[in-house]
Amino acid sequence: MPELPVRCAGIALRNPLLLASGIWGESGESLARAWTAGAGAVITKSIGSLPRPGYPNPTIESYERWGMLNAMGLPNPGIGEYPREIAVALGAGATVIGSIFGGDAEEFASLAVAMAKTGVCAIELNLSCPHAQGYGSEIGSDPAQVEEVVRAVTDAVPLPVIAKITPNAADPAGLAAAAERGGAAAVSAINTLRALAIDVELRRPILAHRLGGLSGPAIKPIGLACVWQIRERVRIPIIGVGGIASGQDVLEYLMAGASAVEIGTQVAFEGIGAFGRIGRELSELLERLGFARASDATGAAHFATG
Amino acid sequence: MPELPVRCAGIALRNPLLLASGIWGESGESLARAWTAGAGAVITKSIGSLPRPGYPNPTIESYERWGMLNAMGLPNPGIGEYPREIAVALGAGATVIGSIFGGDAEEFASLAVAMAKTGVCAIELNLSCPHAQGYGSEIGSDPAQVEEVVRAVTDAVPLPVIAKITPNAADPAGLAAAAERGGAAAVSAINTLRALAIDVELRRPILAHRLGGLSGPAIKPIGLACVWQIRERVRIPIIGVGGIASGQDVLEYLMAGASAVEIGTQVAFEGIGAFGRIGRELSELLERLGFARASDATGAAHFATG
Amino acid sequence: MVWFPGEDELPMSLSYTDGSSKGITVKAMGETSRNVQRIETGARLGIRGPYGNRFDLSPRRILIVAGGSGAAVLAPGAERAIEGGAEVTVALGATTETELLFRERFATMGAEVEIATDDGSAGTRGYVTVAVEQLLATHTFDAVWSCGPEIMMRKVALLARARGVASYGSVERQMKCALGMCDACALGPFHVCVEGPVFPMEKLLELPEFGAFKRDSAGRRVRF
Amino acid sequence: MVWFPGEDELPMSLSYTDGSSKGITVKAMGETSRNVQRIETGARLGIRGPYGNRFDLSPRRILIVAGGSGAAVLAPGAERAIEGGAEVTVALGATTETELLFRERFATMGAEVEIATDDGSAGTRGYVTVAVEQLLATHTFDAVWSCGPEIMMRKVALLARARGVASYGSVERQMKCALGMCDACALGPFHVCVEGPVFPMEKLLELPEFGAFKRDSAGRRVRF
Ligand SMILES: Cc1cc2nc3c(=O)[nH]c(=O)nc-3n(C[C@H](O)[C@H](O)[C@H](O)COP(=O)(O)OP(=O)(O)OC[C@H]3O[C@@H](n4cnc5c(N)ncnc54)[C@H](O)[C@@H]3O)c2cc1C
């Protein structure tokens, strides 16, 4: 059988399928269960300085099988209370990556310092939430701010830092290059795309926050393009995210340039069993196509071209 | 029955469903047939200064029912030969909008002058093709260049000018505001999203040009968000584009702020009969929801909110 | 999930279903549910779902324990069980007589109804669990269903366990996505929106947090 | 559509199908189709489709007129028609004997074959249409199928019309999307990729452009 363990951003992952931030990541028990179900590592919900209830409902609109719209509004217990959830996940043996979001470089750095103390093996910076005012992609679509935030965090903590890139930008690869300059150990791409749903009967946007973020299969081609373009611009590893629902999807991301991937929305469509199934599919596909290791597929589509 | 005719950008449209640029727009006979099939107006393929063969095949990858990826590469006969195609469409009685693309303001202006002589009733500027180097969204994602191009064209021709906005930008509404400042009579939003498909068996991108543009239902939530945000920023009319496949989709765009819409990919999934069916669905839905005119629905979701 | 436009979207059970129309019963708990009381006839709501599971209707002799608004969740299940030929006994509890929900309805559908109020204004005085203990001693049941405050549910489950009767409970948690994704409704390793709201009580009794804490909108642990 | 990775994707007919395997026949026309001649055994191709329509197999006596590589398109249809019990006559034309495609194959499948070459190196000397005229005069047909240069197809259609025989032709145009969207294959108001490649010739004879011009990759009109 092909070897699934990969190294990425200096972390040893037992397989390249990570639980994406914001899915099952509010409670330690859920993180632990995702790990037990086979995730290569689990990424926490994005954690801020203070508890945040998030936006009122409706927070979700689901497009059967091909997409999902959400505006959760970054609900989280705050960095003060969250460490106990991480402890539960670590207690179950999980490889945990801590995701954080802040309003400026200083807030990111102080969150990172607190997060580093919990025992996580890396920190992912959410620079890309498309619907939280003052956070996420408002900072994350400006290369100068991305570089500044990443540098502040890498200066503050000894852990590998992963910058999560927004696709809501003219040049996502330029943002990845900024993260690399700032010292990021890896980038992850993509977060959700700014989107809206309207209920014509009720004559209003469905989500309470109106604008939300689109995830799921609909965005896979967009995520692949970002990973492809980032691979042409940076040397640090890339974690592919967006619309992964099968082993073939994972392999597409690897071939586009990713070293690992994150899976989110598919968990809503299928349950946590998605990790086991996708892992088996990936393994069979790598075997059939003659790859001895998952890592051998990384960037393969770039070499073939020409 | 509710009234379907609308006015938009100073043009009287017999209904709000326009044939999107690049679909059926290379030959006059096809434009004429789309008109006969019920389109409210037909928009030509984007025309440049010189004939362009476009990219080699594969130029298309289709995701059954929810999306389509293309990198045609703006094939077109050039402004020298194209007027005879427009003549065929006008001969059939069609309301024709001429789409043009250029490398800078000067080229756009001179194309507009030539296009204006053909008898089209308005000009759409393709500032948003995501995969043509030096054209489209490379200009279109910079507000200053958008304003400059629009101003050059409005100065050069007496016709209403529609600026087609790219979603591949951090702030599409800001681009629309730039177009308004430049004198645009309307904006259309959105063009396709930068995207990629990979064939894992052949280990390479599927499209010959590698990067392409995603269209179809997958992008409707993204198009709606753009129209929503543009409506909050500009006063000129908006033409909604992206993923329209039903009368309900049209109404969603109208409620988000559009005065008319363009339909593209659905023609590939269903044939040109899509115009008749979608028009009937729109009519029934407006009736059921108590709208006397299609135009009464424009922006309705903004009023209800709060 | 029921969307009250301009207000919020809340998890709600169908408390009435009769082929053509469906009903929900909303208890004024907080701001939204209070505002909802003022909704006018003809107003339009949004509905997503149904999500999650329901009570298994196969047991023949069922004891239903409803605390407060829990009756809204249990009434339609009781109806269907009786239609299916089950014998249903209902232990209905509330703080006071005016808070007793569906007292008539349970009687009309053919259930045996025992009442308990904390203040004794109707039925037995005291917690409904006292009535439950008696019923378990005097009747034979194949299953116990409960819905109400978690402390009540916990007690009921322990009483049932002591008698060797299988028990199931419908629990409440914050709900946002209702799709098993956002973790708002996490209860131990479970997601109430997908794997619940009905659980075999044996699974819940194992969880230290059951009856001890829930999570608020921010995901913080909040003691009951 | 057949994708030759690293080269191009071209519209191709299946010229062989036998349950388990399928074949295509590629004539060296331009750069890609020339390079394709050098593809090695075991190389992988991409396939989209099949798209578009095919010849209607119901007529009982069919005259098939194949010009040049048109035979690749017509051969499998001829096979299926014969399997279905039809009587098939083939008029096979080419510039010279070595360009005659599937001469043996048509004979083996049980068709009556008439040959015409421009230089007389095989069969009748001259255009295949001379053979067609004779066959139409001496035989009775329910339908004529043709595929080849449009000028040839136009002549064949006029000959068939003169005899009152329904005729159908498979036409070629530039293809890109193959989904009836990009307009590359526009032929009058039709899209060859979706509504073709087979058309009743009466529809094509009405189009001023049929046999007169096609469009190049840029959509420019190009005279034949
Ligand atoms: C599966 C399911 C089905 C439900 N069905 C019904 C139903 O049919 N009818 C009905 O009236 N309610 C039902 N509920 C409960 C209902 O959704 C909540 O009572 C409602 O969300 C309260 O909303 P609010 O915004 O008015 O109150 P909030 O402002 O959220 O809360 C007001 C007060 O009530 C308390 N509170 C709120 N929710 C809960 C809770 N879940 N558990 C304990 N205390 C709580 C809060 O702590 C606070 O003190 C159901 C819940 C679930 C999970």
Ligand SMILES: Cc1cc2nc3c(=O)[nH]c(=O)nc-3n(C[C@H](O)[C@H](O)[C@H](O)COP(=O)(O)OP(=O)(O)OC[C@H]3O[C@@H](n4cnc5c(N)ncnc54)[C@H](O)[C@@H]3O)c2cc1C
């Ligand atoms: C429905 C359909 C089925 C087809 N099936 C087959 C098949 O089974 N086998 C096969 O060999 N070919 C088939 N063709 C034709 C084949 O697709 C083209 O010959 C091929 O695309 C030429 O590609 P190229 O890049 O090598 O040539 P190009 O570089 O495109 O052209 C080379 C030369 O050939 C001429 N030429 C190219 N295409 C055509 C055309 N369509 N009509 C007239 N002249 C042309 C050009 O004008 C030029 O002079 C089919 C076409 C269609 C539309």
Ligand SMILES: Cc1cc2nc3c(=O)[nH]c(=O)nc-3n(C[C@H](O)[C@H](O)[C@H](O)COP(=O)(O)O)c2cc1C
């Ligand atoms: C309900 C939900 C909540 C999310 N919350 C976060 C978050 O807190 N932080 C973050 O970086 N990304 C968040 N995301 C984005 C996902 O991590 C992921 O980037 C995106 O959903 C695309 O992947 P998918 O298509 O596999 O879901 C969230 C996505 C969803 C659907």
Ligand SMILES: Cc1cc2nc3c(=O)[nH]c(=O)nc-3n(C[C@H](O)[C@H](O)[C@H](O)COP(=O)(O)O)c2cc1C
């Ligand atoms: C095959 C194809 C070709 C296109 N060509 C053009 C073009 O030439 N000019 C342009 O402005 N938009 C072009 N577009 C974009 C469409 O006009 C439209 O903005 C987009 O497809 C979204 O709408 P849809 O989802 O209804 O297709 C093209 C789209 C497709 C699918």
Ligand code: FES
């Ligand atoms: S409500 Fe989101 S996981 Fe249950």
Ligand code: FES
């Ligand atoms: S090939 Fe695109 S319309 Fe026929």
